[in-house]
Amino acid sequence: RTSRRASLRQTRPRPPFHAHEHATSASPSRMFATGGVMAACAGSACMTATCSCFGAVGGAIAKISARALYVALFVLTTVLAVVMRDYAKPMLAKLPWIVHAAGGAAGFEPGDEWFGAQAVYRVSLGAFFFFAAMSLLLVDVRDRSDPRDKAIQHGNWTLKTVAWVTCLVAPFFLNSDSEVITVYVWFARVASGLFLCAQSLILLDFAFLWNAKWLRNSQESSNDGDKKTATAWILGLLLGTIILFAGALTLFAFLFKWYVPRASGCETNAWLISVTVVLVVVCALVSAHPAAAERGASVLPAAVVAAYCAYLTHAALASEPGTTSSAAGVGKENASLCVPVRNSAGGAGRAELNELAGAALTLLSVAYSALRCGSADFFGDGDGDADSGDVATRGLLESHDTNGDAVNGDDSDVGGAGAAFPNGPVRYSYSFFHAVFALASAYLGMLLTGWGARGDGDA
DSSP states (O other): OHHHHHHHHHHSOOOOOOHHHHHHHSOHHHHHHHHHHHHHHHHHHHHHHHHHHHHHHHHHHTTSBHHHHHHHHHHHHHHHHHHHHHHOHHHHTTOHHHHHHHHHSTTOOOOHHHHHHHHHHHHHHHHHHHHHHHHHHTTTOOBTTSHHIIIIISSOHHHHHHHHHHHHHGGGGSOTTOHHHHHHHHHHHHHHHHHHHHHHHHHHHHHHHHHHHHHHHHHHHHHTTOHHHHHHHHHHHHHHHHHHHHHHHHHHHHHHHHHOOSSSSOHHHHHHHHHHHHHHHHHHHHHHSHHHHHTTOOHHHHHHHHHHHHHHHHHHHHTSOOOOHHHHOTTOHHHHHHSOGGGSTTSSSHHHHHHHHHHHHHHHHHHHHHHHTSOSOTTSOOOOOTTOOOTTTOOTTBOBOTTSOBOOOOOOOBSSOOSSOOOSBOSBOHHHHHHHHHHHHHHHHHHTTTTTGGGOTTO
């Protein structure tokens, strides 16, 4: 009987398979498992495409100078800070950890300027942290064979871009009353002063380079017998000097008109402008003295310094909070007249133009420092003359030997690590290079917020 049942079981026909019945009878867990496998496949495909895209971008970046890429990151940071200063309120108003502390202040209603300042502080803090970390990581890199040269300064641009974005985003998770923001604002005020000193050195380097280059061109033209061209180079230097001095003196005259409208009551503003003018005149006279000329001094750098001092004086006066006559109150009439609100950091007049001019000057300064800290391979051409000892071709931040000549290193400064990565001593201090960018980031935060005045809760 058992064998008969087994034979019937083998000969019994199987029922036909119907796909729709199988699908309808499938359990929900099996359907979810199938969907998970499909999602995993789709995610894997997306990641593969993303990695391929990053690989292609990395290959393109590898052909660009590393210094140009760092300048590009700072330019993007500056643009983001300017945009966030004016249009940050709709986004920040939706972040409860930022508006919570602001709403807790009695009688204080945050406005557009307050939200803009909070955004600028965070962008500035993120950029400062990124470049300061790069500076610390690259301390004492003296040779291209150092692993940090290839891995940090010139390589891994995908990771560095992710780190840069992370540094910019992370500060937005801080509360508006966070001690980190408060301490950073005060620290940025000090760091901004250091950057202004570095910026003055950068401008002096530019002025001496300009003067030496045009004098050399005039001498070469004179040696070739072209007296007319030689004279044209000298006249160009004289014209540039006259324009810079005239512009500085004109701005000083307008500063007296804008910030010292009365004969008395504005002694502080008058003293600041007068002392600056006296120092500018003394500097010009010393530079024009024959004894100074024998040591390589020139009037053109003095004219550049004069124009820069006039700009800094305007920035200092415009950073003062202005008051209107109606809000001056008893005993504050002089303050309302010395610092009109249209000319102050809180006004919408000349202070706005001063901030934009300062941001543009900051961009030019960091770009020029990046260009001059090495050879002429800023855009990856690698054709710079590393052995030239002429003052017109040496950079402010270049490494030099004991004779004053640039070190004979490889000029390659490409962004990625190629098959034959260059060796030899580094062309410039990587740590100092990023320190300048970090100080510029702090200065940018102060420049766009009236040196921190717009982010105060009682402002």
